[in-house]
Amino acid sequence: MVSSMTGFGQAAAEVDGVLYTVEIRSLNNRYLKTQLRLPDIAAFLEDDLDKLHREHFHRGSINYSLRMKNVSGQALIDIDEQALRTYMARLTGLVGGDSGPFRVDLASLLTLPGIVQPSTPDLETLEKIRQTVLDLTRQAFERLKETRLEEGKLLAEDLRANCAVIREKLALIRQRKDAVVEEYHQRLRKRAADLLAQAQLEMDQALLAREVAIFAERSDISEELIRLETHLNHFEACLEGDEPAGRRLDFIAQELLREANTIASKASDALIAQWVIDIKCAVDRIKEQVQNIE
Numbered sequence: 001m002v003s004s005m006t007g008f009g010q011a012a013a014e015v016d017g018v019l020y021t022v023e024i025r026s027l028n029n030r031y032l033k034t035q036l037r038l039p040d041i042a043a044f045l046e047d048d049l050d051k052l053h054r055e056h057f058h059r060g061s062i063n064y065s066l067r068m069k070n071v072s073g074q075a076l077i078d079i080d081e082q083a084l085r086t087y088m089a090r091l092t093g094l095v096g097g098d099s100g101p102f103r104v105d106l107a108s109l110l111t112l113p114g115i116v117q118p119s120t121p122d123l124e125t126l127e128k129i130r131q132t133v134l135d136l137t138r139q140a141f142e143r144l145k146e147t148r149l150e151e152g153k154l155l156a157e158d159l160r161a162n163c164a165v166i167r168e169k170l171a172l173i174r175q176r177k178d179a180v181v182e183e184y185h186q187r188l189r190k191r192a193a194d195l196l197a198q199a200q201l202e203m204d205q206a207l208l209a210r211e212v213a214i215f216a217e218r219s220d221i222s223e224e225l226i227r228l229e230t231h232l233n234h235f236e237a238c239l240e241g242d243e244p245a246g247r248r249l250d251f252i253a254q255e256l257l258r259e260a261n262t263i264a265s266k267a268s269d270a271l272i273a274q275w276v277i278d279i280k281c282a283v284d285r286i287k288e289q290v291q292n293i294e
Helices: 041-057 081-095 106-110 122-198 205-218 223-241 246-267 268-291
Strands: 007-015 020-027 032-037 060-070 077-078 116-118
Touching: 007 122, 032 041, 041 122, 081 205, 081 223, 106 268, 122 205, 122 223, 122 246, 246 268
Parallel strands: 032 060
Antiparallel strands: 007 020, 020 060, 077 116
């Protein structure tokens, strides 16, 4: 089933007085690119989360955000008291003992480097954080996949509609291709007859047949039509598959365009050229939409 690369997923839960919120947004990208935003206390999960992303997704630019909010009143930070005392001692030394009492803004002191640090949980707490975040991430992944599949259905419908246009034009070209040779035969015969009549000469039927045969061979598009239809069948089969097929569909679309260009250059017929333009427009639409598929 076709899956888009654009979507959104979210999951949240409160555990031990901490509200965890995971948000995931994905956009189009030729390759898989993940960007993680984690609070300092959960930075140790970066490798686990990156591995989990690669297990679930193959293409797309994914922005992952984890927020942890304390709703119990328990602090998630530590204050380095020794560093704070060192700052105070240095400030006292700078002012000097004879200057009398002076005020210190504690709020400003807390902004100094090294004073406020993320709390250091014990191993049991770290494991609980790990399990909670990974479980919520999997839930958000499922919701993200749902939104990507919903958009993928719309993409697949549009792609199938464009495939139907290509098949319709192929059928017209297939009906027309034999008539092109016969029309060339008749035009060549008439032109030769007119020129020979003026010179009172007889037409060389063998030479005429040879010229028509050369034209027929040069303008034969049977192989191109077969290859184009084969690529089209392959394309539609990939739409029905369960594996991510975005890159494969992109390559097939390039082959469709290549065969269409070859038909246009060989056919030497205005009607076929017009139908090939319709095919190329449909292929161009396909190439545009395939960029959105995982």
